[in-house]
Amino acid sequence: MEGYAFVTKEPLLGPVVLALRVDVPGRKEQLWLGEEQDVEAALRGKERPLFLAxxxxxxxxxxxxGQTAAEGWTEAIWALSDALTAKxxxxxxxxxxxxxxxxxxxAEGNGTNAAAWYAAIQIWEMYLRCRRGRDSQQAAQALRNYAQLLTLPFGQYTPEMVHWLRDKPVIPVWNDRRDGKLEVWYPQGQTPFECAVVKDSLRPALIYYRQRILDAGLxxxxxSQCGRIFFGPDARSTLCSDRCRKASRKAAKRQFDGRAKGKDYEQAYDREYMFWYNRITKLKKAGAPPEQIGRAQAALKEFRKEALIRKQQVKEKKLPATQFISWMIGQEAVIEGICGE
Incomplete structure (x- = not known):
């Protein structure tokens, strides 16, 4: 995967597309973002440079x-519009x-948010194409119209997501003809699958995505373990992955073993702190690079800060002890990742 640089250059030869596969039986999704010919080749299993996969x-x-803020896009769009008309x-x-x-x-502030990356790249590529136009005012207007089509859905789907999470009726947000273009590809390969592809507005991909999930009854x-939103087969589903199920069982066992004396969440906090402390001590003895040790110590500081807040919430009966213990166990992966375990 190669990055995209927002610099003044010649526009890409091929259109940028976002391909989306919704694998309902496997409870997973796949995304490919790049030039059309590269994405098409990647879907057939070939190695190609992509912006995101x-x-x-x-x-x-x-x-x-749904969590992508609508703010910030307008300033960027008007800055590019002003650049086109600058004397x-x-x-x-x-x-x-x-x-x-x-x-x-x-784009980068949202991490690996495919929608934000797609919109940012498309807006910049549209600007590079508009720079070639002779009529600067007309080019600036075309850029603003195109960018608005890309960014308008940001923020519109958040209310619907909240309603869905609370098991209320879903209020649909539909599209019209100007942002209704969607291609469906069936790549040739060992495992055939369906893939939705967009080149302009993201709204058709969102509607396609939602409809596949609704049709499956998810x-x-x-x-309850990590706080992440996921799609389950029924209302009894409370854990999103095997990792969280394992952590939940581990937390339940530790809680059962700690009931004999004292407050189980206090003992669990002491155990988890020593777990982190021993990993950092082991790093130091092994002669790890100072940068790695520094990252581990910074992670421990953040863990203690958040853990103390949550422990106080348990004392005030604002947070169940089991949820606090499960959270601490789930955080073990952070220090293990830094230590390379």
Whole structure:
């Protein structure tokens, strides 16, 4: 996977597309973001440079889109529009740099949010194409119209997501003809599958995604172990993955063993703190790089800060002790990842 740079250059030769596979039986989704010919080749199992390629738990695309803020996009769009109509080169370059920084923040600030990356790249590529136009005012208007089509859905789906999570009737957000273009690909390969592909607005992909989940009868749930939103077969589903189920069983066993004396959550906190402390001590004895030790110590500091807040909530009966213990056990993966275990 290769990154995308928001710099002034020649636009890409091929259109940028986002391909989405919704694997309901496997409870997972797959995303490919890149130039059309590269994405098509990647779907057939070939190695191609892509901006983003991921396999994730089912529901991640929908939830991260609903949580993407609508703020910030307008400033970037107007900065690019002003760059197209600027009379002086210095003014154009200043607005370009400001827009590039804003789009980078929108994309990178959301981590691996495929929707944010897709919108940012498409807006920048549209700007690069508009720079070739002779009529700057017309080019700026075309850019604004196109960018609005891409960013308008951000924020519109959050209310629907909240209603869905609370098991209320889903209020649909539909599309019209101008943002209704969706292609469905069936890549040739050993395992045939269906893949939705968009080149412009993301709204058709969202509707496609939601409809596949509704047709399967899945419900949106929140994991009692890690707090992540996931889709389960019924209202009794409370754990999102095998990892969380394992952690839940482990927490239940520790709680049972600790009931003999004292407050189980206090003992669990002491055990988890020593778990982290011993891992960092082991790193130091092994002669690990200072940067790795520093990251481990910083992670421990954040763990203690959050753990003390949650422990106080348990004391005040605002948080169940079992949920606090499960959370601490789930955090063990953080220090283990830093230590390479």
């Amino acid at each position: 991921q396999t994730r738990p089912l529901g991640a695309f929908w939830c991260e889109f 002086k080169r210095s003014q154009r370059e200043e607005r370009e740099q400001a827009a590039a920084q804003l789009l980078s923040q929108q 419900l949106m749930r929140r994991c």
